[in-house]
Amino acid sequence: MITKDKYLRLLAKEYPTAAKTVTEIINLEAIMNLPKATEHFISDLHGEYDAVQHVLRNGSGNVKEKIREIFQGRLSTREMNQLATIVYYPEEKIDMIVEGLDSEDEINEFYSLTLSRITELCAFTVSKYTRSKVRKSLPADYAYIIEELLFKDTILTNKEDYYEEIIKTVISLDRATELITAISFVIQRLVVDHIHIVGDIYDRGPHPDKIIDIFMDGHELDIQWGNHDVLWMGAASGSAACMANVIRISARYNNLEIVEDAYGISLRPLITFAEMVYTEDRNEPFVPKISPEDEEKTFPEEIRQITKMNQAISVIQFKLEGEIIQRHPEFDMADRMVLNFIDYEKGTVTVDGKEHELLCNYFPTIDPADPYKLTSEEKVVVDRLLTGFLNSERLQKHVQFLLSKGSMYLTYNDNLLYHGCVPLNPDGTFMELPIANITYSGKALLDKYEDILRKGYLNRENKKRNIPCLDLIWYLWEGKASSLFGKDRMTTFERLYIADKETHIEKKNLYYEQRNNPEMSHLILKEFGLDPKKGHIINGHTPVKEKIGENPLKADGKLIVIDGGFSKAYQSTTGLAGYTLLYNSFGMQLVSHQPFTSRQDAVENEKDIISTRRVVDKELQRKTVRQTDVGRRLTQQVIDLQQLLRAYKSGDIVENLASDK
Numbered sequence: 001m002i003t004k005d006k007y008l009r010l011l012a013k014e015y016p017t018a019a020k021t022v023t024e025i026i027n028l029e030a031i032m033n034l035p036k037a038t039e040h041f042i043s044d045l046h047g048e049y050d051a052v053q054h055v056l057r058n059g060s061g062n063v064k065e066k067i068r069e070i071f072q073g074r075l076s077t078r079e080m081n082q083l084a085t086i087v088y089y090p091e092e093k094i095d096m097i098v099e100g101l102d103s104e105d106e107i108n109e110f111y112s113l114t115l116s117r118i119t120e121l122c123a124f125t126v127s128k129y130t131r132s133k134v135r136k137s138l139p140a141d142y143a144y145i146i147e148e149l150l151f152k153d154t155i156l157t158n159k160e161d162y163y164e165e166i167i168k169t170v171i172s173l174d175r176a177t178e179l180i181t182a183i184s185f186v187i188q189r190l191v192v193d194h195i196h197i198v199g200d201i202y203d204r205g206p207h208p209d210k211i212i213d214i215f216m217d218g219h220e221l222d223i224q225w226g227n228h229d230v231l232w233m234g235a236a237s238g239s240a241a242c243m244a245n246v247i248r249i250s251a252r253y254n255n256l257e258i259v260e261d262a263y264g265i266s267l268r269p270l271i272t273f274a275e276m277v278y279t280e281d282r283n284e285p286f287v288p289k290i291s292p293e294d295e296e297k298t299f300p301e302e303i304r305q306i307t308k309m310n311q312a313i314s315v316i317q318f319k320l321e322g323e324i325i326q327r328h329p330e331f332d333m334a335d336r337m338v339l340n341f342i343d344y345e346k347g348t349v350t351v352d353g354k355e356h357e358l359l360c361n362y363f364p365t366i367d368p369a370d371p372y373k374l375t376s377e378e379k380v381v382v383d384r385l386l387t388g389f390l391n392s393e394r395l396q397k398h399v400q401f402l403l404s405k406g407s408m409y410l411t412y413n414d415n416l417l418y419h420g421c422v423p424l425n426p427d428g429t430f431m432e433l434p435i436a437n438i439t440y441s442g443k444a445l446l447d448k449y450e451d452i453l454r455k456g457y458l459n460r461e462n463k464k465r466n467i468p469c470l471d472l473i474w475y476l477w478e479g480k481a482s483s484l485f486g487k488d489r490m491t492t493f494e495r496l497y498i499a500d501k502e503t504h505i506e507k508k509n510l511y512y513e514q515r516n517n518p519e520m521s522h523l524i525l526k527e528f529g530l531d532p533k534k535g536h537i538i539n540g541h542t543p544v545k546e547k548i549g550e551n552p553l554k555a556d557g558k559l560i561v562i563d564g565g566f567s568k569a570y571q572s573t574t575g576l577a578g579y580t581l582l583y584n585s586f587g588m589q590l591v592s593h594q595p596f597t598s599r600q601d602a603v604e605n606e607k608d609i610i611s612t613r614r615v616v617d618k619e620l621q622r623k624t625v626r627q628t629d630v631g632r633r634l635t636q637q638v639i640d641l642q643q644l645l646r647a648y649k650s651g652d653i654v655e656n657l658a659s660d661k
């Protein structure tokens with residue numbers, strides 16, 4: 001433990017004089033008086049890169065709102081929409097506009113007007129940040145010019161001329177598009193200060209990797225892992241069962257490119273094996289879902305091949321999962337040992353005491369006497385695929401990013417964020433899980449899960465691989481006490497092999513029934529050390545079916561579910577294309593988005609996808625940085641600096657005046 005005296009002496013190294021200490025106190029006080037920065041919550045992105053990118057570019061409608069605040073009455077709606085589209089897609093939109101103009105003069109006029117409007121918009125957007133923060137967000141190439149434009153002082157008339165001169169010079173040097181683009185990116189970046197991603201970046205949609213790439217590109221953000229993210233993290237940590245699930249889902253959604261092209265993992269062992277062993281076309285349940293856009297681009301032969309791969313990896317998955325279930329009676333998943341319940345001769349399976357005909361009774365790799373045994377070929381396939389996952393540099397980089405920015409849950413400015421739930425027993429108490437002979441529940445269970453994810457990844461090298469950790473990572477995907485899954489069982493087998501929909505039911509944890517009960521939210525907020533009067537719980541994971549009247553705001557707004565279905569596959573049930581939540585100095589607003597058509601439509605027709613905004617909570621007084629977590633840290637720093645100042649005054653610590661020279 002470092003003593004206070006030692007700490008002050010260390011601090012004195014950074015602030016060696018009373019004058020410097022005072023300056024920093026004033027600086028911190030000024031920051032704390034700024035309006036609270038805007039937080040942006042999104043979840044369940046499911047690989048929908050274009051839609052996510054659009055929402056980030058328009059700051060969930062914040063760009064347009066700011067445009068209206070400044071230009072209402074000065075610009076027509078058309079002009080405002082055009083300006084917004086320039087901010088979202090600067091290069092494409094400018095090209096398009098300039099192409100439609102006839103003369104040099106017209107083009108110059110367009111550039112000049114756009115530069116001055118976009119500068120005004122940018123200055124307004126950054127007005128709530130310190131100059132140092134804005135400076136750090138400027139692109140190196142245009143930092144100087146943008147700074148000059150943003151912080152111009154219009155009181156001085158000659159400064160106005162100076163500013164116009166800059167714009168003219170930029171245009172004459174043919175650099176206007178670049179400058180507008182650079183300013184647009186600053187607006188996009190600063191219109192929302194901090195992004196919270198409440199899980200499920202991966203699976204179903206085509207480009208989760210590209211979404212992670214944008215997130216890696218400098219946004220201030222945090223991630224609460226979702227069940228699908230954890231599945232990929234498990235695969236990248238060396239869990240064969242997680243990997244089999246990842247490949248199965250990618251095959252099912254006709255997205256194997258993510259494994260092969262995005263992450264450079266060869267699927268050749270699986271293709272060869274599937275073609276070699278699954279020689280008969282008895283595989284109806286394994287036909288991939290093909291999106292309407294892909295229909296024309298996909299050859300029938302390709303579909304046939306993916307179907308077989310899906311079938312082969314599904315059976316491998318069931319076998320690998322069976323091994324884990326057998327190793328862990330405490331997981332209480334004996335009912336998931338489905339391969340034991342099949343009558344391979346009759347072609348039936350008995351689930352919950354009822355016999356069902358199998359939709360597909362073709363198991364060339366299963367020995368009915370020992371159904372969970374992998375064949376030697378299956379073993380080779382698993383080993384080779386796993387090596388691919390462990391050696392994929394890009395995947396490893398992405399998973400390291402998820403680990404460095406992510407957590408199982410987050411408490412932030414009085415709110416509690418997690419993807420799924422805090423699992424409850426039927427009597428409303430926290431559900432427990434024994435891990436290495438210690439029983440965990442509530443917050444302690446989530447902390448333990450996080451610890452396991454990190455340890456599992458650390459020990460991914462073959463020989464030291466931590467199997468108990470990897471088994472638990474898989475458990476997080478589909479175990480009943482998983483805070484990411486939140487259901488009693490995952491019926492993948494039944495969904496594939498049995499027609500009777502009764503068997504497909506996955507019963508949701510009591511948590512979901514209780515979401516409208518404010519008492520549950522209070523109990524959970526308290527468990528995580530938060531004040532139930534102030535905080536909210538923010539979840540993703542379960543698509544909110546607005547279409548049939550479901551409300552994303554639950555328990556009088558204490559619990560907010562923001563999974564509105566970015567995932568195209570779920571939009572028909574939700575009737576929407578996702579929610580985002582904004583929390584700024586005025587309060588919290590929930591934004592619902594209409595389906596995103598295409599980037600081209602957004603650029604050409606200036607289509608925005610926001611539909612409605614509704615207020616969740618309104619601050620009685622505008623919130624400042626002082627009232628946030630950052631404010632609490634800065635307040636402590638001010639207290640420390642004041643102590644240092646007193647130590648300088650009393651002579652307990654001597655100023656280093658030479659440091660000024």
Ligand SMILES: O=P(O)(O)OC[C@H]1O[C@](O)(COP(=O)(O)O)[C@@H](O)[C@@H]1O
Binds near residue numbers: 227
């Ligand atoms: O829609 P699909 O591809 O059949 O997937 C259904 C499966 O996905 C899950 O809903 C989990 O994924 P989500 O986290 O997206 O809900 C399982 O509970 C279910 O078995």
Ligand SMILES: [Mn+2]
Binds near residue numbers: 226227228419
């Ligand atoms: Mn989920």
